[in-house]
Amino acid sequence: MLRARVGSVVESNRFQLFIIGVIVVNAITLGAETSTFLHARFGPVLTVIDHLALAIFTLELAARLYAFGWRFFKDPWNIFDFAIVAIALIPTAGPLSVLRSLRILRALRLVAMVPSMRRVVTALVRSIPGLVSLSGLLMLLVYVGGVIASNLFGDTGDPRFSGLGPTLLTLFQITTGDGWSDVMRDLMVQKPLAWIFFLIYLMVGTFTMLNLFIAVVCSAMQEEITVPAPRAATHDDLLLQEVRALRDEVRALKQPV
Numbered sequence: 001m002l003r004a005r006v007g008s009v010v011e012s013n014r015f016q017l018f019i020i021g022v023i024v025v026n027a028i029t030l031g032a033e034t035s036t037f038l039h040a041r042f043g044p045v046l047t048v049i050d051h052l053a054l055a056i057f058t059l060e061l062a063a064r065l066y067a068f069g070w071r072f073f074k075d076p077w078n079i080f081d082f083a084i085v086a087i088a089l090i091p092t093a094g095p096l097s098v099l100r101s102l103r104i105l106r107a108l109r110l111v112a113m114v115p116s117m118r119r120v121v122t123a124l125v126r127s128i129p130g131l132v133s134l135s136g137l138l139m140l141l142v143y144v145g146g147v148i149a150s151n152l153f154g155d156t157g158d159p160r161f162s163g164l165g166p167t168l169l170t171l172f173q174i175t176t177g178d179g180w181s182d183v184m185r186d187l188m189v190q191k192p193l194a195w196i197f198f199l200i201y202l203m204v205g206t207f208t209m210l211n212l213f214i215a216v217v218c219s220a221m222q223e224e225i226t227v228p229a230p231r232a233a234t235h236d237d238l239l240l241q242e243v244r245a246l247r248d249e250v251r252a253l254k255q256p257v
Contacts, residue, residue: 007067
């Protein structure tokens with residue numbers, strides 16, 4: 001029964017809001033520590049707040065583990081929280097001092113605590129297969145365009161098209177929409193029809209491919225919104241689970257040896 005009570009407390013809305021508040025305060029504290037002025041004036045206070053927040057996170061995680069047992073690890077978001085808190089507990093002295101910067105990962109716990117953020121991240125994860133396929137198609141497009149551009153503009157003396165490597169880098173820059181018009185105008189001094197290649201490449205690579213990326217993500221988010229989220233365990237559910245466990249234990253004791 002104690003486990004059920006602890007579970008109902010850690011799953012309550014008030015407790016969730018309290019943890020969210022601690023996460024926000026801790027994130028602000030970690031940001032303030034990067035300021036030389038604030039660290040010089042309030043360094044000890046910031047350190048105390050940081051240690052207090054870590055202690056709260058550790059106690060919260062321990063309470064969840066006690067309340068749910070091994071069922072705790074069935075939820076990927078619980079594993080996410082466990083990993084972040086475990087990283088924060090690693091000593092940051094000596095050669096591990098670089099891990100001190102990873103403390104800001106605690107702010108990512110907001111993703112697990114806020115349902116709307118969880119839905120967005122879940123949609124992004126679901127869209128990974130489609131994004132991988134589109135990424136392969138985009139890389140193929142850049143490679144084909146790079147070979148064509150090297151043959152068309154390699155004799156202009158422009159270092160951006162002096163070989164396949166620089167050409168691929170230039171086309172990737174053009175795909176992002178960064179300075180493509182300047183590259184085109186520089187080439188049009190020697191190649192007046194260079195604009196044809198750039199317009200075709202931009203229409204296919206930027207206006208089509210990048211919009212397909214957005215479409216895949218939007219489709220995954222739409223599916224996440226339409227699919228009902230699993231219902232969280234209530235206090236009654238936890239009590240029912242405890243009763244079933246006790247009943248199974250009683251039945252096991254009644255069986256003849």
